[in-house]
Amino acid sequence: MDALASVFIWLDYAAVAVFAATGAMAAAQRKHDIVTFGFFAAVTGVGGGTMRDLLLDAPVFWVNRPDYLIACMLAAVAVWVFGTGQARLKVLLWLDALGMAAYSVVGAAKASALGAPPISAIIMGVLTACFGGIIRDVLADEPSVLLRRELYVSCALVGASVFVVLEAIGLSDFSAGMGGFVAAFLVRAAAIFWGWMLPPFPGRGGDRSGGR
Numbered sequence: 392m393d394a395l396a397s398v399f400i401w402l403d404y405a406a407v408a409v410f411a412a413t414g415a416m417a418a419a420q421r422k423h424d425i426v427t428f429g430f431f432a433a434v435t436g437v438g439g440g441t442m443r444d445l446l447l448d449a450p451v452f453w454v455n456r457p458d459y460l461i462a463c464m465l466a467a468v469a470v471w472v473f474g475t476g477q478a479r480l481k482v483l484l485w486l487d488a489l490g491m492a493a494y495s496v497v498g499a500a501k502a503s504a505l506g507a508p509p510i511s512a513i514i515m516g517v518l519t520a521c522f523g524g525i526i527r528d529v530l531a532d533e534p535s536v537l538l539r540r541e542l543y544v545s546c547a548l549v550g551a552s553v554f555v556v557l558e559a560i561g562l563s564d565f566s567a568g569m570g571g572f573v574a575a576f577l578v579r580a581a582a583i584f585w586g587w588m589l590p591p592f593p594g595r596g597g598d599r600s601g602g603r
Contacts, residue, residue, distance in 0.1 A: 402489070402490075402493040402497075403493065403497055404458075404459070404462055405486075405489070405490060406489070406490030406491075406493045406494045406497075407436040407462050407463060407490075408436065408462045408463070408465065409483065409486045409487055409489070410439075410487070410494075410523050410524065411432035411433065411435055411463035411466035411467060412432070412466040412469065412470055412486075413487060413524065413527065414431035414432045414433075414435030414436065414523070415428045415431055415432045415466060415467040415469075415470035415471070416470055416475050416480070416483070417431055417435075417527050417528070417530070417531035417533065418430075418431040418432075418467075418470075418531070419470060419471075419474070419475050420531065421531060425467070425468075425471055428467040428468075428470065428471055429463070429464055431467070431530060431531070432464065432466050432467035432470075433460060433463040433464070433467075434523065434526050434530065435524060435526065435527040436459070436460075436462065436463040436523060437452075437453050437459055437523065438522050438523030438525075438527075439494060439498070439518055439519040439520060439522035439524075440453070440494075440498070440519055440523075441453070442518055442519075442522045443498050443502070443518055443519045443522075446515070446518075447502055447505050447507065447515065449501070449505060484583065488546075488576055488579040488580060488583065489576060491520045491521075491543070491546060491547055491575065491576075491579060492520075492546070492547075492550050492571075492572045492573075492575035492576035493572060494516075494520040495516040495517065495519065495546075495547040495548075495549075495550035495551045495554075495571065495572075496551065496554045496568050496571040496575070497516075498515045498516040498517070498518065498519025498520060499512045499513055499515060499516030499519075499550075499551040499554050499555055499571070500516075500564065500568060501515070501519075502515035503555065503558060509555045509559060513548065513551040513555050514551075515551075516547060516548075516550065516551025516554065516555075516571075517544060517548050517551055520547035520550075520575075521536055521537075521543070521544050521547055524536045525537060540588055541582050541586065541587070541588065542578060542579065542581075542582035542587050542588060543579070545578070545589060546575050546576075546578045546579040546582065547575060549574050549575050549578050550571040551571060551575075552571075553567075553570050553571040553574040553575075554567050554568060554571030554572075555567075555571075557570045557571065
């Protein structure tokens with residue numbers, strides 16, 4: 392785990408900041424004040440990791456590391472100052488893909504290190520990568536990431552699964568972590584470029600547009 396932690400430590404902070412920025416942008420869309428910006432940013436930035444740690448009965452990662460919350464507040468201030476132009480939204484979309492990919496592996500790796508079974512570790516990876524966004528969407532009264540048409544949750548599932556499988560067959564933490572990260576990011580990139588979607592339920596009258 393030391394090698395994996397050293398590789399992903401800055402991506403961990405970056406992912407928190409990126410997710411926090413998406414929370415602040417959700418507040419911006421509703422024309423909220425700076426306090427709400429900070430609240431949305433913090434909940435989105437640390438929400439997934441918080442839920443993961445609570446379910447694993449582990450110390451919540453940011454309680455003794457306020458620098459994570461500082462990263463969230465800085466992201467909120469940056470959105471407040473620089474706004475939400477289209478160019479910035481496109482950059483953030485790709486940064487979000489990197490953050491999602493990193494967190495899918497970080498979450499699975501932490502769960503695995505704490506003795507969680509493989510399936511549970513995968514679910515923890517998905518939850519870490521996605522739960523903050525779910526809370527953000529609920530607070531902002533936006534369609535949940537679970538209901539959006541583009542692949543997102545599935546990308547986190549791919550990344551966490553690849554990590555767990557590679558770790559199970561004996562690859563080093565570093566190799567397994569990089570494999571999971573790259574897999575999640577590539578699937579998300581393909582979804583952004585080519586609009587990849589899962590096939591929807593084929594029942595009559597249902598939405599045939601796919602999703603997740």
